Amino acid sequence: MQTKKANKKKIFMISIVCVVIIALVATLALRPKKESYNQETAKIQDIITFYSFSGNIEAKDSQTVVSGNMLPIKKLYVKEGDLVKKGDVLFILDESDVAANIDQSAAGVEIAKINYEKMKTTTRDQQLAQVSNTLESAQLAFNEAKVNLERMEELFHSEAISKQDLEQAQKGYDTTKLQLESAQNNYDITEKSVEQNVRTAKEQLHQADASYQAAKSQVGDLKITAEIDGEISEIYVKENESLITGTKIMDIVNYDDLEVKVKVDEFDLGSVSEGKEVTVTINPLEKDIVGKVSKISKQAETVNGVSFFTASIDLEKDEALRVGLSVEVKAVNKNITNATTISMKALQFDNENRPFVYYRDINDNVVTKAVKVGANDGNTVEIIEGIKVGEVILFPEKAKGITPQMTPPSGMGANE
Secondary structure, eight states: OHHHHHHHHHHHHHHHHHHHHHHHHHHHHHSOOOOOEEEEEOEEEEEEEEEEEEEEEEESSEEEEEOSSSOOEEEEOOOTTOEEOTTOEEEEEOOHHHHHHHHHHHHHHHHHHHHHHHHHTHHHHHHHHHHHHHHHHHHHHHHHHHHHHHHHHHHHHTTSSOHHHHHHHHHHHHHHHHHHHHHHHHHHHHHHHHHHHHHHHHHHHHHHHHHHHHHHHHHHTSEEEOSSSEEEEEEOOOTTOOOOTTOEEEEEEOTTSEEEEEEEEGGGGGGOOTTOEEEEEEGGGTEEEEEEEEEEOSSOEEETTEEEEEEEEEEOOOTTOOTTOEEEEEEEEEEEEEEEEEEGGGOEEOTTOOEEEEEEOTTSOEEEEEOEEEEEOSSEEEEEESOOTTOEEEEESSSSSOOTTOOOOSSOOOBO
């Protein structure tokens, strides 16, 4: 009996201990944890902010050589990678077809010239002489018939001839009159036809001569030269390869004169001006070079209601540059020297987006202070009012912002 009572008492004591332990654990778990802070010191430093634009490297001067005719290339004088000067011979065209074409065109001119001379002299005179003789004969016959009719009318009125004789004379007059009119019409038609033939022969001569001159001009175009200084970047054809008009033959690029074109928002236009130096970051090469704004378009391009201006930026010579590389252009926005600064992570904002900082008062309590901020470069922020150089600033180890136990004071400074 006493053993049973001892066991019950032991179980009761164990239960009490367990309850106390659970309560203690719960109390510790529910107790608010004290906020931990890092600290930094406000210091003097310079802050530089930039406007940033994206673009690609382009060549200011380039030439795409295309075929102006169907002549094959007889000989190439350059290869890919060669440097050429303006006026250097790139290739010559095969003149064999041109020579045959010139001979054929020259023969066509001679034939057209002979035909024209013949049309305006011998043929013209012969054709007009033939119809002119016919017209003269018809005129003489008509004149004789007219005189005869007049004489017969006088004789008839004096009753020297019969009416039948008069009618016979009238019939002869009418017949010769019709013949004269027909001869005159034939003469007029022949004269117009001859003049038209002469004009046609003259036009044919002009056309033949134009073809001859065009054929000869091809001889002058057999030597194709470079129009710019640059490098032969690519050749698309081979010697003796058949071409058609418009075939791309080769590209010439002046890699010593490169530029970047960027679109500048109308509200950022004040950040760039002709002659201004900018920093050009070539992202794939991880290097910066100097650029200078050479031109800004005077007419905007509107995209989705926003106006952009194109700025051209000359690049300093660099052997590593390649056409097409993506770049970032940075133009200085603000350059503030000897500014009181803290890091962006030490700057806090309340629910109304007013800036403040944490610091410890004379009682070692964490309190807040309103500040007025200026420029920032994304990592460092300028403090205009509220903090002095050398002052220690706190910031939570956890999330940046206001802790549940802290309420920022009213009257915070506005962010510039």
